[in-house]
Amino acid sequence: MRVSVDTHRCCGSGQCVLAVPEVFDQREEDGIVRLLDHRPPAELHADVRTAATVCPSGAIEVHEA
């Protein structure tokens, strides 16, 4: 699995951080998403998919495989 984020779309809701703090963080200066791990380990995949689903702005893309 490969993850990418679009910082222009992100509205800083923090849903992704709530879902998988190991993979997503928010930038100190403006609360916009910061990707910590673009190739998360298998045990986090389900939570990463949830993060992409609950992200309100559609800023998270998950590429399976």
Next chain:
Amino acid sequence: MTTAHPVEPLSFPAPRGACPFAPPPAYEQARREQPVSRVTLWDGSQCWMVTRHAEVRTVLRDQRFSSDASLPGFPFVTDGRRALANETISNLIRLDDPEHARLRRMLTADFMIKKTEVLRPRIQRIVDDFLDRMVAHGAPADLVTEYALPIPSLVICLLLGVDYVDHAYFQERSRVMLHNHSTVDQIRQARDELTDYLQQLAERKRREPDDGIISRLVARGELGDDEVATMGLLLLVAGHETTANMTSLSALALLRDPAQLARLRAEPALVKTAVEELLRFLSIVHSGLPRVATEDMVVGGETIRAGEGVLCMISAANRDEEVFATADQLDLARESRRHVAFGFGVHQCLGQPLARVELQIAVETLFRRLPGLQLAIPYEDIRFRTDMAIYGVHELPVTW
């Protein structure tokens, strides 16, 4: 329009049914039979109502459905709401990107998860303090005025840098602004008084800066005092009425469901999922999130034309059985993260991390410290806030 539509569009808002926690039955019926349907508003105008989870998410995530209240066709659910939107500088909740994003990004850092988690010990002390005072006053007490309302009021005052001694002043005025039966003149007056108050505050922070949000907005130098006041007003009103009503309505819902309450008491770690489930189940923002289409759009098989208004019913979407099995049951251990109680799309609640922390602490502390908490009046006598923009109870007399 196709002939599939009922001859008479539903009159909006529809009355609630027998269960005061459930959305109006007519919205639930619409969700099952016609998830994108026509409704008639107070002034005789018509717009669309969207009730299913999937379509609510689609509309709220697509910025071709605009939040700009100055566009023709934007739906207002009361005349007061229309007056509020058309006579002031728009606050960010009623603006589209890029202007919306520019303003919102001035605030996102203050409400991000890392920041609100740090506030936990401070909020716990505030919660304990108000509970101490309520207990000291003795039973019966009104949980709304002695606990649910003062907690988020004090917290948002601290964050903004507003003097809490003035809380009665702004609580009363925001109540008028959010009351569906306030006259347009009452609403204008309340809004003007609050805006003046915040504008004077902004001027003062220019001379005597502190580390509150208002002061830092002033210090950025990008906004006039009137714009700072507009932002402050949004945060002040959005920041206390919502959390307050969630707190008292959650308390009531749990008192009415002893099995779920026992579960929470036995397993305090459940409080985080419990709060998400309560947000879903109670959906206190009950009057519909308003948008207006800027292009012709097809949603749920219906064509919504450019210039037509849409109301997104998050209360009905949060009871969608296709997403939440046995949606009408409160289940504190349920996976309810896909709820839309904070909205969806780029306007999704800015204060949600703060609201979560406040609610988790307020709910957990209340039931831990008062094991004998119960209603002080018959359940049938409780007055629900069907007449307010934010749902809840007007008062909640309790003993312990």
